[in-house]
Amino acid sequence: MSSVFWCSSCLAMSTRNRITFNSDGKCNACSWAEEKKLLNWNERELQLENLLDKHRSSNKEFDCLVPVSGGKDGSYVSYQLKEKYGMNPLCLTVRPPLQLEIGNQNLQNFINSGYSLISVDTDINTMQFLNKNGFIEMGFPYYGWLIAIQSIPVRIANNLGINLIFYGEDGEVEYGGSSETSKDYVYDVDYMKKIYLEGGYSKRLENAESKNLNGVELFKFPNNVNSSLEITHWSYFENWDPYRNYLVAKEHCGLIENKGTNSGTFTNFAQNDQALYSLHTYLMYLKFGFGRANQDACIEIRRGAMDRSQAINLVRFYDGKYPEEFINLYLDYYQMSMDEFDNVLDKWANKNLFTKKEGKWVPNFEIT
Numbered sequence: 001m002s003s004v005f006w007c008s009s010c011l012a013m014s015t016r017n018r019i020t021f022n023s024d025g026k027c028n029a030c031s032w033a034e035e036k037k038l039l040n041w042n043e044r045e046l047q048l049e050n051l052l053d054k055h056r057s058s059n060k061e062f063d064c065l066v067p068v069s070g071g072k073d074g075s076y077v078s079y080q081l082k083e084k085y086g087m088n089p090l091c092l093t094v095r096p097p098l099q100l101e102i103g104n105q106n107l108q109n110f111i112n113s114g115y116s117l118i119s120v121d122t123d124i125n126t127m128q129f130l131n132k133n134g135f136i137e138m139g140f141p142y143y144g145w146l147i148a149i150q151s152i153p154v155r156i157a158n159n160l161g162i163n164l165i166f167y168g169e170d171g172e173v174e175y176g177g178s179s180e181t182s183k184d185y186v187y188d189v190d191y192m193k194k195i196y197l198e199g200g201y202s203k204r205l206e207n208a209e210s211k212n213l214n215g216v217e218l219f220k221f222p223n224n225v226n227s228s229l230e231i232t233h234w235s236y237f238e239n240w241d242p243y244r245n246y247l248v249a250k251e252h253c254g255l256i257e258n259k260g261t262n263s264g265t266f267t268n269f270a271q272n273d274q275a276l277y278s279l280h281t282y283l284m285y286l287k288f289g290f291g292r293a294n295q296d297a298c299i300e301i302r303r304g305a306m307d308r309s310q311a312i313n314l315v316r317f318y319d320g321k322y323p324e325e326f327i328n329l330y331l332d333y334y335q336m337s338m339d340e341f342d343n344v345l346d347k348w349a350n351k352n353l354f355t356k357k358e359g360k361w362v363p364n365f366e367i368t
Helices: 028-036 041-055 072-084 101-112 124-138 143-160 171-175 189-196 201-210 242-253 276-288 292-302 308-318 324-334 338-348
Strands: 064-067 089-094 116-120 164-167 230-233 354-357 360-363
Touching: 028 171, 028 292, 041 164, 041 230, 064 072, 064 143, 072 089, 072 101, 072 164, 072 242, 089 143, 101 116, 101 242, 116 143, 124 143, 124 201, 124 324, 124 338, 143 164, 143 189, 143 201, 171 292, 276 292, 276 324, 276 338, 292 308, 324 338
Parallel strands: 064 089, 064 164, 089 116, 164 230
Antiparallel strands: 354 360
16 A cells, blocks of 8 residues: 555556656656647647648548547547548447447437438447456456447448548546657557557457357457558647537537536536446446546646645545446346356455455545
8 A cells, every 4th residue: 555646736546557657746647738738739730730631532532530429529529620620520439338318319419410420339249248258357347349449440441441540539648658659649450459458359359259259350450451541649639628628519519418427426528428437437446546536637637627635525525436326237238146246346356455344345545
């Protein structure tokens, strides 16, 4: 426990994968937030314009692909590409497991606001197997869907001859992780496998193939990726602000918020597409000591909307809430008993950070 500490500026925890701290105790996400104030954004916008001109269609064909869920970030990127830069984006969604009604409504609102979209439904049994396998073996409850939202856009772009894919933010750079893409806007499939799929891609697919499940191919990256394909994040080219994205998506793409706060946090406008996200952030809390409220608070601190003491109070109140409202959904989806489900949580709970008391994991630490 003595080695656990928090960023001196935000509330990022030293247990986060790939995070680093400077001599003042400031995490690399906060250092990046300061560095962005000095970046030459005009130069990066010129890079963006050159990239778009390189791929821009002259005959109304789709010239870029944007993975979306109907949420704020994909909606914002699509809106900017279409309305500000005159591109013709093809949007793509992979239907998540246990999709929430608000997520489905937001996706429909996005389509109705004027965007072309391909919706992919994967084999339900293969998706369930990969998600359950990821839950048990990696503590990652929607790992199959995570694979799909990386591999399927590459496969679709490859098949349609679209050579530019835009994701939203680079979470590694923005929130504290690997910084290798902070100075280079293009990355490749190997980087996706290593960082975003956390090295578990090949093993999970091997497990699925051993069961002779249908549709496993759709979860695989194509063997021969077009050498002209460029994959990038919008956050490289523009100072990333999730709250601004929300406001733009709300005004122009029909985004609606949850009526109350989301499970485990004080916000209500992000990650509303699927029920498994609440389990993901609860497991994140058990594994690393920080959950959804902590992540949201760090974002608010970095964008200057909240001070650290306010954030601490919110995190102490909201972080690590057990997603009680979805438990029956989880048990039915994974085909598990309550004991089997709890055993997986127990497996991934960090015993250096938590102690189980009266059937619940309670922290041995207090955020400071």
